[in-house]
Amino acid sequence: MVMAYDMYDVIVIGGGPAGENAAAYAIAGSDxxxxLVERNLVGGECSYWACIPSKALLRPGHVLDSARSMPGVREQLSSQTLDFEAVLSRRDAFVSHHNDSSQIKWANNNGIDIIRGAGRLAGERLVEVGxxxxxxxxxxVLATGTTASVPDVPGLRAALPWTSRDATNxxxxxxRVVIVGGGVVACECATWLAALGAEEVIMLVRGKSLLxxxxxxxxxxxxxxLRSNGVEILxxxxxxxxxxxxxxxxxxxWIHGGPVTVDLGHxxxxTDEIVVAAGRAPSTHELGLATVGLTDGGYVGVDDHxxxxxxxxxxxxxxxxxxxxxxLTHMGKYQARVCGDVIAARSEKRALEGSRYCATADLQQxxxxxxxxxxxASVGLTESAAASDGFDVTTVELDIAVAGSSLLRNKYKGxxxxxxxxxxQCLLGATFVGPEVGELIHAATIAVVGEVPLDKLWHAVPAFPTVSEVWLRLLEALRDQ
Structure with missing residues (x-):
């Protein structure tokens, strides 16, 4: 008996930002x-449980902190704190109240069919959905992402701890909150919980430093x-x-029951809730990788195409x-753009010539x-990573103390x-710490990816008075070494 198939040129398993981009680029300008196969919400983890809701929770605290540092504004605030319900309302608007109809409309407008359900490989070029x-x-295209890992600690899973999905939503x-972890999710979570008014936030960090x-x-x-905002770090x-x-x-x-007792040994x-932010694992256990000769459960290795x-x-x-x-979401979308272009070229029997068909920035840039x-904000390699990769490097570092930072807020620390x-004589990496430094990083990214020589950077004049003037101070400090 001949099996009946639903035929598509491209099938993407996983409807997050990477999957959406791969599908769109693979069929753009063609017939x-x-x-796009998705078991949950089209738009994926980033749109509903990670990047978008977390930043919606973090921004109000940043704004209030900035206002409190500004004479003429802080006097008007008195002892004002964040309006918890208003912050949640804004967050809910950004995640569309977990309604993905706008994402589906986007997909359909771009010629992409949405198939609801859990997709899995069933052999070469075959995908089963129910x-x-x-x-x-x-x-x-596999774009199933990762899920939060819960360490094998006695009683931890049975306690139904919060993961990042609970914390962002x-x-x-x-x-009272205990956070297990010292990485990005743990640090951001501690930041918004403290800003929103949690009376006790304690971080349990396995290592000797954050990040x-x-x-x-x-x-x-x-x-x-974090400590200045009342967070305790162990x-x-x-x-x-x-x-x-x-x-x-x-x-x-929602808080998952009564109080939690956490044994630290000594x-x-x-606490009222425990948040686990201790890493993530690839969502490949039920993906059918074994049907095409791959190992179930691990990351799926790829080449630069x-x-x-x-x-x-x-x-x-x-x-x-x-x-x-x-x-990272933006790097997944970058990979997806490359992937989509590669699929389009191969389907049209065109040669994969040119840098657009190879992902490189997701490795060291x-x-x-x-x-x-x-x-x-950072890009590229740290000093330690560069040394491990065999590069001969020079470093320069200094406090961010320019007219632009002083005007941005009193007692700016960066x-x-x-x-x-x-x-x-090109940049391998750059790191900035300080209020609103996220807006500095794209200039550094261009310098790293574009391999702009230091002599050229002297002619990239920062506007006055902006925090970007720190670039000039860094080049001057490097000249004087």
Whole structure:
């Protein structure tokens, strides 16, 4: 018996930003067809449970802190605090109240069919979604992302701890919170919980610093900022056991039962909720990878065309967090653009000539902003990473103290560092810490990706009076070394 298939040129499993971009680019300007398979909401983790809601929760605290630092404004604020319900209302508007109809409309307007359900590979170019079987003429793209990991600590899973999804979509504010982790999610979560009025926020950090992959001063400054807002940080500390006698599955973002007791070995903590921000794992366990000769459960390795690393394979691709190269939304979308262009070229039997068909920036030129207080913005390699990769480097760093930063807010505190390749005299990396430094990082990204020599950067004159004038101070300090 011949099996009946629903045929598409391109099938994408996973409807987040990376999946959406891959589908759109693969069929752009053509009569090719595409299907986007999504089990939850089209728009994915970023739109509803990560980037968008977290930044919506963080921004009001940044604005209030900035206002309190400004004479003429702070006097009008008195002891004003954030309006919790108003902050949540704005967040809910940004996540469209978990209604993905606008995303579906976008997809349909771009010639992409939405198929609801859990997609899995069923053989070469085959995808199963429930009882439906899809077949791809040209490509299948995996864009299933990652899910939050919960450490194997006695009693922790049974306590139904909050993960990032609960924390970004909270409906009530726990007065006492323990956060397990010291990375980006943990630091941002501690920032907004403190700003929104949590009375006790305690971070349990397994290592000796926050944000350990960043330059050393980053973790120190973020820790100082958190402590100034009442957050307690316990380094070299991990939970040994968790007990929650009155546990209830109350739903996402609601406190999951009664008080939680956390055993640290030498002491115990009692808290209203525990948030686990201890890493993520690829969503590939039920993806059917074994049907095409791959190993279920791990990251899906790819080459720079985003083609899955497997002999004789030119139809299977993986973009975004699921391939493990760079777990950031903007880098997943970047990979997806490359992937879509590659699929389009191969389907039209065009040669993959030109840099647009190879992803390179997601390896050593990645920009990132961490929206703590102070903010962290970085791109490329740290000094330590550059040394590990065998580069001969020079570094320059200084406090951000220019007219623009002083005008931005009283008692501005910031720091900047550049990592320079001695062989090429181009930037390998840049890191900025301070209020609103996120808006500085694209200039650094252009310098790193474009391999702009230092001699050229002297002629990139920063406007006065802006915080960007720190670029001139950095170049002067480098000249004087």
């Amino acid at each position: 090719r067809t595409a299907a 009882d439906q079987v899809l077949r791809a003429r040209h490509a299948v 909270m409906h009530e504010l726990p007065k 350990p992959k960043a330059e050393a001063f980053v973790g120190e400054m973020v820790a100082a900022g 380094f070299s500390t991990s939970p040994k056991g968790v007990v929650r006698p009155e546990v209830r599955d109350t739903g996402e973002g 002491e115990t903590l009692t 985003m083609t899955v690393l497997r002999s004789g394979n030119d139809w299977l691709y993986a973009v975004g967090d699921v391939n493990g190269r760079s777990p 990645v920009p990132q902003v961490i929206f703590t207080a102070p903010e962290v 720091h900047a560092k550049l990592v320079i390749n001695n062989h090429t």
